[in-house]
Amino acid sequence: KFEKIWLVFGIGSLLVFLNVVGVSAFYMGNQPPSCLTTIDPEKVDTTKPFNKPGLHKVEGKDWDYELVFVASAFSYNPAKVVVQKGVKVKIMATTKDVIHGFEVAGTNINMMLEPGYVSEYVTTFKKTGEFLILCNEYCGVGHHMMSSKIEVV
Ligand code: CUA
Structure with a gap:
């Protein structure tokens, strides 16, 4: 039972992370600083x-x-x-x-x-x-x- 909760939590945080990276990279146009x-x-x-x-x-x-x-x-x-x-x-x-x-x-x-x-x-x-x-x-x-x-x- 606990394994299932952790599994959901793990996948959930992975999705949140990917979303944050995706949104900042493609939507907000964040790119590495450059001169x-x-x-x-x-x-x-x-x-x-x-x-x-x-x-x-x-x-x-x-x-x-x-x-x-x-x-x-x-x-x-x-x-x-x-x-x-x-x-x-x-x-x-x-x-x-x-x-x-x-x-x-x-x-x-x-x-x-x-x-x-x-x-x-x-x-x-x-x-x-x-x-x-x-x-x-x-x-x-x-x-x-x-x-x-x-x-x-
Ligand atoms: Cu290493 Cu040039």
């Missing part, structure tokens, strides 16, 4: 500024530099970059092939790079030192070797 700009994955290498990865000084924007990263299995381009302490940097990153992660160890910068999309993050490095960039999305056999470095001077 993404679309680009054509075929043109990653020719679309400005992704044809020149690295740090670029910019004028007339809310940030001083744009730091462009292009990820591909199993590395980041550039493999290392030197940034000045205290300047406002907009990190712009994308991937040429599969989904990669972009986590700057020791900071709260943690992005997902998706083919055809640009992930952006504006930040100011306040401490000097070396910051490791790691891939935290499993992307294949070389996943654990994928890294880059930001050196703040």
Whole structure:
């Protein structure tokens, strides 16, 4: 008798849960947060500024530099970059092939790079030192070797 009550309760809560997820996803249009700009994955290498990865000084924007990263299995381009302490940097990153992660160890910068999309993050490095960039999305056999470095001077 008790088993039956629990069974009904279990199935009932499962249905309630599925409904909540379904309603919020499809009816309310809830989607994962994004600050993404679309680009054509075929043109990653020719679309400005992704044809020149690295740090670029910019004028007339809310940030001083744009730091462009292009990820591909199993590395980041550039493999290392030197940034000045205290300047406002907009990190712009994308991937040429599969989904990669972009986590700057020791900071709260943690992005997902998706083919055809640009992930952006504006930040100011306040401490000097070396910051490791790691891939935290499993992307294949070389996943654990994928890294880059930001050196703040
Ligand atoms: Cu790239 Cu894991």
